[in-house]
Amino acid sequence: MTKVKKLDMPTVISIKRAIGLILLIYLTAAIQTCQAFGLQNVVAHAKALAKQPYHPPKSNLSPVFSQMQFADYQQIRFKLKKAYWGNDHLPFKLEFYHQGMQFDIPVTIDEINDFGSVKAIRYTPNYFSFGNVQHDTTATKNLGFAGFKILYHLNPAHSWDDEIASFLGASYFRVIGPNQVYGLSARGLAIDTGESRPEEFPRFKHYWIKKPAPNSHHLTVYALMDSPSATGAYKFKIYPNEDGDARVNIKSRIILRNPVDRLGIAPLTSMFLFGSNQPSKVPNYRHALHDSNGLAIHTGQGEWIWRPLENPKHITISAFTMTNPKGFGLLQRRRNFNEYEDLKDRYDRRPSGWVVPDGMWGKGQVILIELPSPNETNDNIVAFWKPAKQPQPGQILSLNYHIIFSTHENRLRSKTLGYVVKTMRSPGNIYQSNLVRHPDGTTAFLIDFAGGKLGQLSQDDPNITSQVNIGPNARLISHHLQYNPVIKGWRLTLRIKVKNPHKNVEMRANLAKNDHPITETWSYLLTASK
Numbered sequence: 001m002t003k004v005k006k007l008d009m010p011t012v013i014s015i016k017r018a019i020g021l022i023l024l025i026y027l028t029a030a031i032q033t034c035q036a037f038g039l040q041n042v043v044a045h046a047k048a049l050a051k052q053p054y055h056p057p058k059s060n061l062s063p064v065f066s067q068m069q070f071a072d073y074q075q076i077r078f079k080l081k082k083a084y085w086g087n088d089h090l091p092f093k094l095e096f097y098h099q100g101m102q103f104d105i106p107v108t109i110d111e112i113n114d115f116g117s118v119k120a121i122r123y124t125p126n127y128f129s130f131g132n133v134q135h136d137t138t139a140t141k142n143l144g145f146a147g148f149k150i151l152y153h154l155n156p157a158h159s160w161d162d163e164i165a166s167f168l169g170a171s172y173f174r175v176i177g178p179n180q181v182y183g184l185s186a187r188g189l190a191i192d193t194g195e196s197r198p199e200e201f202p203r204f205k206h207y208w209i210k211k212p213a214p215n216s217h218h219l220t221v222y223a224l225m226d227s228p229s230a231t232g233a234y235k236f237k238i239y240p241n242e243d244g245d246a247r248v249n250i251k252s253r254i255i256l257r258n259p260v261d262r263l264g265i266a267p268l269t270s271m272f273l274f275g276s277n278q279p280s281k282v283p284n285y286r287h288a289l290h291d292s293n294g295l296a297i298h299t300g301q302g303e304w305i306w307r308p309l310e311n312p313k314h315i316t317i318s319a320f321t322m323t324n325p326k327g328f329g330l331l332q333r334r335r336n337f338n339e340y341e342d343l344k345d346r347y348d349r350r351p352s353g354w355v356v357p358d359g360m361w362g363k364g365q366v367i368l369i370e371l372p373s374p375n376e377t378n379d380n381i382v383a384f385w386k387p388a389k390q391p392q393p394g395q396i397l398s399l400n401y402h403i404i405f406s407t408h409e410n411r412l413r414s415k416t417l418g419y420v421v422k423t424m425r426s427p428g429n430i431y432q433s434n435l436v437r438h439p440d441g442t443t444a445f446l447i448d449f450a451g452g453k454l455g456q457l458s459q460d461d462p463n464i465t466s467q468v469n470i471g472p473n474a475r476l477i478s479h480h481l482q483y484n485p486v487i488k489g490w491r492l493t494l495r496i497k498v499k500n501p502h503k504n505v506e507m508r509a510n511l512a513k514n515d516h517p518i519t520e521t522w523s524y525l526l527t528a529s530k
Contacts, residue, residue, distance in 0.1 A: 015273040029378040036116050037208065038245050042222050043231050043253050043396070045206070049224075049231040056228075057205070059104035062113050062139040066170040068106055073100040075131025075444060082127050083151065083161075084111075085211065092212050092219045093151040094121075097168050099143050105142025105203070112210040112222075121145075121209075124305055127229030141274075148207070150219060152179055152240045160275065164240040168221040170201040171225055175181065175238060175405050176351060177246030177291070183270070183291035183350025184330055188234055188266025189254060190384050194317050196367040202227035202262070204234075217241075231255045246351070249358075264367065266355045266401050272309040273376050277423040277445075277524075288339050289376055291350050292330035294420075295368050295383050299412035300324035301463040304414045304520035308423045309381055310370055316504065318368040329354035329368045330383050333409050333422035334422070341415060351405040354412045355385075359456045363388040370527075372419055395488075410451075418452040418519035421487055428477070442477050442495045443526070449511055449519045450489030459483035463514050471506035474498050474526075481511070501530045 024050035059066060075356075097105060109121045123139040142414060147168030155178060165175045171188030174271045191200040201226050210220040218239045225232035237249040253264070270292040275282040280289070290309065298307040299322045307318065331352035334340075340347040364387040373380035378517040391397040406412060413419045428442030457464060470476045477495040484491045498505055505526040511519040 001262070004033065004462055018290045029212075031440065034184045037112050039222065039235045039251055039253070040462055041234060042208070042224050042235070045224050046231040046233040046253065047254055047396075049226055054226070054228045054257065057105045057203075060106065060142060060144075061099055061104045062135075063146060064133070064139060065100045065143075066136045068100055068133065068525050070101065072131075072133050072364065075133050076100060077129050077131070078127055079129055084121065085187070085524055090212050091152060091216055095149045095151060095163075096121075096123075096127060097146040097148065097493060099146045100166055101187045103146035103233055105146075107147060107203075108206040109145055109148060110206070110208045112208055116210060117207065123489050128465055131498065148209075150240075151237065152219075154240055162334075164246065165209065165219075167204065167221070167223075171204050171223075171283040173242075174191075175246045175248055175403070177405055177407075178241055178244050179349060180246070180405065180407055181346050182348045183332065183347070184353050185269045185379065186248075186353060187267040187269060188223065188252070189227075189230065189232060190262075190267035190382065191227065191229055191260050192262050193264055193382050193384070194315060194367075195261055200227055200232055200411050202232065217402060219325065220365060225254075227259050229257050229259070235326075236370075244408060245411070247402055248405075249400075249402045251400045252398070254391070254399075255395070256393045256397075258393055259390060261363060262367070263386060263390055264382075265361075265382035265387065265399055266403070268330045268353045268381060268403075269357065269360065269379045270309075270353075270378055271373070271379050272311055272370070273332075273373060274311060275309075277308045277425045278310050279425070286341050288334060289342075290332070290346070290347065292332050292352065292381060294331055295328070295366075296331050296354070297306065297322075297328045297366050298326040298414075300326060302326075304417055304419075305523050306520050307368060307523045308420075308526070310525065311380065312370050312372055313530075314372065314528060316370045316525060316527050318370075318525055320366040320368075322366070323363045324360045325364075325366060325385065327354055327412075328383065328385070329404075329412065330381060331409060332407075333420075335407065337408065349407065351407055352412055354404045354406065356404065357385075358402060361385065361387065361399060414452060416452050416456040416515065418449045418489060420522050421448040421450045422519065423522070423524070442497050445494045445507070446494045446508060447494070447498075448484055448487055448489060449520050450484070450487040453518065454511075455488040457513070457518075459485070464490065464518070465515075466514055467475075467510050467512050467517075468492075468494065469503075469508045470494075470496060473500055473503045474505040474507075496526075498526070498529075502528050503530055 078095040123144045150165040154162040205225040206224040208222040221236040223234040233253040235251040239247040275288040295307040369382040371380040384498040424446040428444040429437040474496040480493045507524045
């Protein structure tokens with residue numbers, strides 16, 4: 001029989017210490033590895049790309065996929081039971097978009113696991129059902145993902161997970177919170193939007209998605225951007241439910257390959273077809289049709305501006321110059337269902353997008369671009385920040401901000417100033433002696449102001465006045481201010497006479513008490529009618 005030597009106590013202690021030291025080294029290495037991948041890694045990729053000539057990606061699609069119609073593309077569905085992380089009991093899951101139509105370039109998608117190591121999420125056609133799309137299965141072997149969507153159990157009443165974010169096409173992404181449906185989109189970057197030459201669309205070519213912890217309330221996504229004129233590194237922290245809103249914290253690092261004419265930071269893209277300030281020209285059961293009905297700005301000087309949107313006959317570009325903006329966004333202020341009467345598309349539930357700079361952005365302009373559109377399928381509205389000074393090629397432009405996607409409009413405006421509830425436009429008219437209204441060739445605007453401290457003011461207060469400024473291409477015929485008991489605010493009615501219908505008319509108005517503003521500034525661009 002072999003005798004087992006009994007270890008003395010000092011030896012046992014030494015072994016325990018050794019084991020403990022090994023575990024400590026392992027855990028330290030794991031933590032360091034977990035912390036190793038971050039925005040700095042994506043920045044390194046962006047720097048390397050910026051030093052190389054741009055290589056346009058080539059489509060790998062066969063004609064059956066590249067030439068398919070949207071209805072066919074919709075038939076390609078990700079299988080619900082194949083959701084990534086679906087069996088891991090995590091708060092977030094992933095689904096992927098198949099290539100097809102204009103989404104013809106595959107993107108690389110990697111997972112950052114618990115220990116910080118990176119592994120590829122590989123495409124397989126087994127993830128998808130193809131419906132009635134007739135195709136050769138061999139045509140899918142070497143394809144890839146066009147993008148991805150994020151699922152989260154947003155609504156407790158649902159037995160399913162809700163789609164809360166989508167990254168698909170160029171640098172586009174959309175995020176929604178509780179009781180919201182997709183509407184406007186955000187983008188990583190806009191380049192030369194509204195210029196005479198074709199717009200450049202930077203593209204997220206590589207994503208890294210961090211596997212969430214079981215109790216996590218946010219998901220982290222990194223993205224590498226590339227385009228002929230710029231590269232970029234982005235970090236997104238997506239919070240699907242912060243007190244009823246969705247919020248995305250964004251860190252952007254942009255490197256120009258060469259100077260551009262119009263660099264757009266934190267761009268938002270939306271749709272406006274018609275509304276109360278620009279009624280539909282043909283009969284329509286919907287009174288309004290838009291994802292957003294105005295641009296809101298909180299300037300660095302503290303002024304709040306509201307610019308109603310238009311669907312113009314010709315492209316229009318508006319610039320609001322300021323230093324260190326406090327916020328801007330494309331908002332959907334009209335929330336009553338009866339404004340839209342649309343049970344299918346639910347424009348009343350489409351979120352506003354509000355950009356808040358984290359830090360000082362310096363001098364620049366909030367740019368609004370409005371494009372003519374014949375129908376609601378086109379995103380014809382773009383808003384972004386244009387810095388006054390571009391970085392030199394090769395330098396890094398670092399800007400951080402967050403975007404709030406909200407249907408709670410009271411959170412996206414001044415707490416003390418009144419705001420524009422509604423802008424209405426109609427032919428101007430005068431009363432005749434028989435009390436019949438007669439059009440007089442003018443254009444009338446009716447602006448309802450409410451909120452803030454307006455409800456606390458007496459309707460008979462003689463110190464409440466309107467401050468109106470009309471551009472040189474029109475003449476102010478009359479302006480009238482009266483109390484509106486329905487909204488406990490005031491209605492300002494303007495009648496103007498346009499001088500040259502081939503030119504735009506700029507207008508501004510606000511309410512004041514003793515010459516001190518008590519409302520935000522209504523800023524309107526009446527676009528040329530001919």
